[in-house]
Each structure stands twice: as C-alpha cells, then as structure tokens.
Amino acid sequence: MMRIAIVGAGIVGLAAAHALLDKGHQVTLVDPGNNQQRPTDGNAGWIAHMDVMPLASPKAWRNLPRWMMDPLGPLTIRPAYLPALTPWLLRFVLASSPARIKSSIAALRAINAEALPSWKALLTTLSLNGHLREKGILSVWRDRNHFLRAEDIITRQKNFGIPLEVLQPEDLKQIEPALHSVEAAVLYPEGCHVSDPALLAADLLRLALERGAVLVSAKALAVEPANDAVHIRTDGAVKDVTADRVLISSGVWSRALAKQLGDNIPLDTERGYNATYAKGAFGLNRPVMFEGEGFVASNLDTGDRVGGAVEFAGTQAPPNHERTSAMITRLKRFLPHLDENQPAKRWMGFRPSIPDSLPVIGQADKDKRIVYAFGHGHYGLTQAAITSRLITEMMEGKPGSLDLTPFSAQRF
Structure with missing residues (x-):
C-alpha cells in the first residue's frame, strides 16, 4: 500500500483516485475547489471514443x-x-x-x-x-x-x-x-x-471520500521530491502533504508544476x-x-x-x-x-x-515517483477512465496496457 497524492480533483484526477483506491492505496486529493472554469464541470459530456x-x-x-x-x-x-x-x-x-x-x-x-x-x-x-x-x-x-x-x-x-x-x-x-x-x-x-459532467464529477468525489480518500482544500504551490517522500507545498491550512507517489492532474494549471520538475510542456x-x-x-x-x-x-x-x-x-x-x-x-x-x-x-x-492533441501521461524527468496525467484537451472526459488505469499501472511498476511513448512528457 502506498500513500498517493493527486493534485487536481477534476475528472481525470477523480477517476485516478478510484483506480488507486481499488488497489488498496491511501489517496489524498489536493484541490482548491470552487474553480468555475475547469472543463470538468462545463464540457459537452461526450465520451467521444470514435474520434x-x-x-x-x-x-x-x-x-x-x-x-x-x-x-x-x-x-x-x-x-x-x-x-x-x-x-x-x-x-x-x-x-x-x-x-x-x-x-x-x-x-x-x-x-x-x-x-x-x-x-x-x-x-x-x-x-x-x-x-x-x-x-x-x-x-x-x-x-x-x-x-x-x-x-x-x-x-x-x-x-x-x-x-x-x-x-x-x-x-x-x-x-x-x-x-x-x-x-x-x-x-x-x-x-x-x-447525464451531466458536473453531476458525474460530484458523484465521483463523494464516493471517493466515502471510500476513504482525503480531500485537502488547497492550491498546490510546489511539488518537492525528498529522500523519504514527495512533499506538496500548499496555500491551505495543511501546508505540507507527504506522499510516496504524486499524480499531477490539474489541467492547464499543471504546466507550472511540471516546469518546476524539469519538464517544459507546451x-x-x-x-x-x-x-x-x-x-x-x-x-x-x-x-x-x-x-x-x-x-x-x-x-x-x-x-x-x-x-x-x-x-x-x-x-x-x-x-x-x-x-x-x-x-x-x-x-x-x-x-x-x-x-x-x-x-x-x-x-x-x-x-x-497540447499541439499534437495527445495528453501527457508519464513520469516526471526529475523524479519517477511523480506522474503526470494532463493536457487531454477535448478528450478529458473521454479518456479519464483509461488514463486512470494507465497511471495506476505505472505507479505500481506493472507492464502498461498501452505503449505510453507517444504520451511521454519528454517527447517535446
């Protein structure tokens, strides 16, 4: 069992929370909440798998x-x-x-x-x-x-x-x-x-908390690897979230965190x-x-x-x-x-x-304990569930269901 922190409680982060809970891991979601402009709540609601x-x-x-x-x-x-x-x-x-x-x-x-x-x-x-x-x-x-x-x-x-x-x-x-x-x-x-993307996200969050996930209502300011763990510095009442693995999945706001970790994502x-x-x-x-x-x-x-x-x-x-x-x-x-x-x-x-319409799904350059899942563009809802499976496999060191080379953060 690992302590896993997820930065971002949008549709991708919520799907990942359930995939990780299914495997018995401790999950902490770090999200400021009340973000009226996140696409999770206002998209068209399509699972556009035929695109x-x-x-x-x-x-x-x-x-x-x-x-x-x-x-x-x-x-x-x-x-x-x-x-x-x-x-x-x-x-x-x-x-x-x-x-x-x-x-x-x-x-x-x-x-x-x-x-x-x-x-x-x-x-x-x-x-x-x-x-x-x-x-x-x-x-x-x-x-x-x-x-x-x-x-x-x-x-x-x-x-x-x-x-x-x-x-x-x-x-x-x-x-x-x-x-x-x-x-x-x-x-x-x-x-x-x-039914409605916002209603689906609300149910996923509710059930994640019922299953034992913890929500830290704060903005992640930095993700800092250390010898013992990975630390997330926040602006909230909980200043430091400590985890064995970290998933960065906060949409467009992921770019700044990735840059701190050596990955300049377009x-x-x-x-x-x-x-x-x-x-x-x-x-x-x-x-x-x-x-x-x-x-x-x-x-x-x-x-x-x-x-x-x-x-x-x-x-x-x-x-x-x-x-x-x-x-x-x-x-x-x-x-x-x-x-x-x-x-x-x-x-x-x-x-x-992202210019090539492919999300970033992969490990950070600076520390392999940190995994990215963001940049899904028009396919955030469509690809959320499969992305959750892929990052769970990655965090557990298991063979991937798909070749993730095209989605690597280092492809740029």
Whole structure:
C-alpha cells in the first residue's frame, strides 16, 4: 500500500483516485475547489471514443482560413496573446506534418479504443451506470461538398472498425426531426454521453471520500521530491502533504508544476464557450457535432447545451460572451425554432491543450515517483477512465496496457 497524492480533483484526477483506491492505496486529493472554469464541470459530456483525428489535421487546416476571418468564429487568437502563444503555434505547425499526423492518429485510436470499456468498468464498480446515455452521436454537414471532403476521415474510422452509418436525408428526418439545413449526416451508434459532467464529477468525489480518500482544500504551490517522500507545498491550512507517489492532474494549471520538475510542456488553454438552455429546448434526441461550424449540441439531463469554439487568450483575460452569442446564432440555422432569448446559463472554461492533441501521461524527468496525467484537451472526459488505469499501472511498476511513448512528457 502506498500513500498517493493527486493534485487536481477534476475528472481525470477523480477517476485516478478510484483506480488507486481499488488497489488498496491511501489517496489524498489536493484541490482548491470552487474553480468555475475547469472543463470538468462545463464540457459537452461526450465520451467521444470514435474520434481519431488530432486538431492538427487536414480537417482543421481546411477550415482555418474561414474561421480566422471571423473574430467571433470557431477559432480566434486575441492579438495581445499572440506573442505568448507563438511557441505553441510553431509546435502545432510541426504536428501537422503527414508523419506526425499519422503517429497522432495511431496514439489517439489506441487510447480512445479503450475509453468506453474503461468507463463502463468504472461506473459498474461504483454503481454509477445511471450516468451513461447510450443514444449515439450524430455528425452533420450543411454542405454536402464539405461532407465529401471528409470521406478520408470516415474511411479511416471504418478501417479502425468504428461503427457508423451514413444517413440519407429522410433517415435523418426520422431520428432528428428538429434539425434543418443539413445536407449530409453520419450516425455513430456507439457514441454516448453522460447525464451531466458536473453531476458525474460530484458523484465521483463523494464516493471517493466515502471510500476513504482525503480531500485537502488547497492550491498546490510546489511539488518537492525528498529522500523519504514527495512533499506538496500548499496555500491551505495543511501546508505540507507527504506522499510516496504524486499524480499531477490539474489541467492547464499543471504546466507550472511540471516546469518546476524539469519538464517544459507546451501546454496552453483553448478557452471554450457554451450556453445551457432548459431541457428540451433544442428538441434533439442525441448529441450532434456540427461539422465545420466549431460547435456541438448536447441534450444533458440538466439542460440542452451548445458549446465549442476555440479562443486563445490565456487564463487572465475576461470572457467574451459575444462569441457565445455568435455560436447561438449559428445554431439557429439548424434549429430555427430555438428561442435564443430564453434564459440560458453562459460559461467559459479552460481546455488544457497540447499541439499534437495527445495528453501527457508519464513520469516526471526529475523524479519517477511523480506522474503526470494532463493536457487531454477535448478528450478529458473521454479518456479519464483509461488514463486512470494507465497511471495506476505505472505507479505500481506493472507492464502498461498501452505503449505510453507517444504520451511521454519528454517527447517535446
């Protein structure tokens, strides 16, 4: 049995806590709480295990010129933040080479193929299966020509054995009568989502504490290896958390801790925006990806959410909810019945993004007792359960279920 401290009680850290508790370890979670901008609480709720393409891909480059022309479009960079973002952008360009895309696809497929089975195993163990909604996920295109340009991605998914069905307009109208202005659609019948990501996280935290985990409500200021143990210095009432192993899993805030430990990770934040309306406002029966539009819609138990967009502006700039309004306006092209003036909760959060779209899952350069699991970008919820299994194997010195070389912190 080891004393293991987890820095960060987001979805990845919580899944890891349960994986480690399953093995009989003592678990301490170090998290300041009340972080309204962590993606765990405001994401779309998808377990998108059928995705295989990194952000640095032909799909993104095809849309990039059009997106960048619109200051309120799916992707924007605030001019004042451009100098700070330049190193990340250079790595993004490098990650877009055919060889790098190929390796990123292979790594994404490997980890995403294990994502849903890992979640089902975790939820079954904890009797939380009621959070899973297995209704499939739709991808839709306004322009059939844009759909035809995506045939290479669809073919790749088929080759990976990912179930999908290309729908005719009449088929789409039968399953999603509320959708308009759609010329092409693909149904992923094994795609699924959760009741609400915040509700799932709250249940995972509650059960972790019931199982014996300890929560230290504080911000981790430093992680300091010593001969006897690893020490976490905090700003809370408990100034020093001592552990045999430490997992750093605090999203975009992990970068500073990793840098202290000798690992300079090109981690930045994709600021994502969303709006959540009353349940049933969209009239959709399943989540929908609006291809080329930069947003998705989810019918969560707590309301209908439209979210997406990528804004690079760091963690200090205030939200620009004109971006949210623009996204809602674009959504109305597909859902003209939507009353955009009805009350909606607006939110902006920080996706921890790495240029090659692969998370960091591996040991710190300075001390192998410290393990990283952060930078999952758009796949934090999707990959949380499989990540928890991988880091548990690593901490226990067991052979890994997957080759973690593509996810190493030292790959940069």
